Amino acid sequence: HVPKRQSLARMTPARPPVFEVRGLERTYGVGAAAVQALRGIDLHIDPGELLVLLGPSGSGKSTLLNILGGLDRPTGGAVRFGELDLGAADDAALTDYRRHHVGFVFQFYNLMPTLTAQKNVELPLLLTKLSSAQRKQNAEIALRLVGLDERGKHRPAELSGGQQQRVAIARAIVNQPKVLFADEP
Numbered sequence: 001h002v003p004k005r006q007s008l009a010r011m012t013p014a015r016p017p018v019f020e021v022r023g024l025e026r027t028y029g030v031g032a033a034a035v036q037a038l039r040g041i042d043l044h045i046d047p048g049e050l051l052v053l054l055g056p057s058g059s060g061k062s063t064l065l066n067i068l069g070g071l072d073r074p075t076g077g078a079v080r081f082g083e084l085d086l087g088a089a090d091d092a093a094l095t096d097y098r099r100h101h102v103g104f105v106f107q108f109y110n111l112m113p114t115l116t117a118q119k120n121v122e123l124p125l126l127l128t129k130l131s132s133a134q135r136k137q138n139a140e141i142a143l144r145l146v147g148l149d150e151r152g153k154h155r156p157a158e159l160s161g162g163q164q165q166r167v168a169i170a171r172a173i174v175n176q177p178k179v180l181f182a183d184e185p
Contacts, residue, residue: 016082018179019045019068025076026063037063041077062107065181069102070094081179099127103172105182109164111156117143117167118152121174128175142170 024041027034037060045051053061066072067079070086079086084097103124111120121139130138143149146166156164172180 015047017044018047018049018081019043020080021068021077023077024064024067024074024079026060026067026072027075038067038074062183065183068179069104069181070097071104095127099124099175101178103175103177103180105165105168105172105180105185107184109156109168111164111167111171113156116153116155117148117159117163117170120156120167121152121170124171124175138174139170142174143167145173146170 021041021043024038024043025036026038027036029035041060041064053064055061063072067074067086068081070089074087077087081097081101084093086094086097089097111117112123115123118136118139121142122135125135125138128135140149140152143152146169148163148166148170151159151163151167156167159167169182172182
């Protein structure tokens with residue numbers, strides 16, 4: 001009996017993985033205060049694959065997401081997104097990677113309290129060359145996709161927790177990223 005994943009792989013042409021992770025390690029602190037958040041993680045993520053990380057608090061889930069998302073760097077091992085080595089990439093390359101390929105839904109949403117929902121969704125578009133009118137239009141579309149087109153002028157404090165989460169999702173998808181990370185979705 002051939003496992004389903006292997007049999008499907010034989011029927012479709014091979015595509016390179018989205019992520020290839022080998023021996024990934026991340027240690028915070030030094031000496032006696034050192035905490036090893038990740039130790040020897042090997043991971044292969046194919047295009048179109050949905051991956052769910054489960055584990056207790058403090059097990060390294062957010063650390064792994066931050067490294068895959070280019071927000072943190074590994075202290076050991078290799079992390080590749082296609083041809084890009086995330087561990088060796090400089091700050092400019094990581095910024096470009098996040099701008100063009102990654103969307104984040106953070107655990108605590110990270111919405112700017114003084115900005116409207118629409119302006120919060122537009123934030124990642126400020127790193128692009130889109131005009132103000134195009135940024136506004138893209139944010140309106142993203143808010144419509146999450147069912148909040150009528151709440152675009154409201155600030156986070158004027159929204160329910162679920163609505164705030166949907167604003168965070170709209171912000172994460174507004175760039176049409178290749179990869180979407182959700183921490184504690």
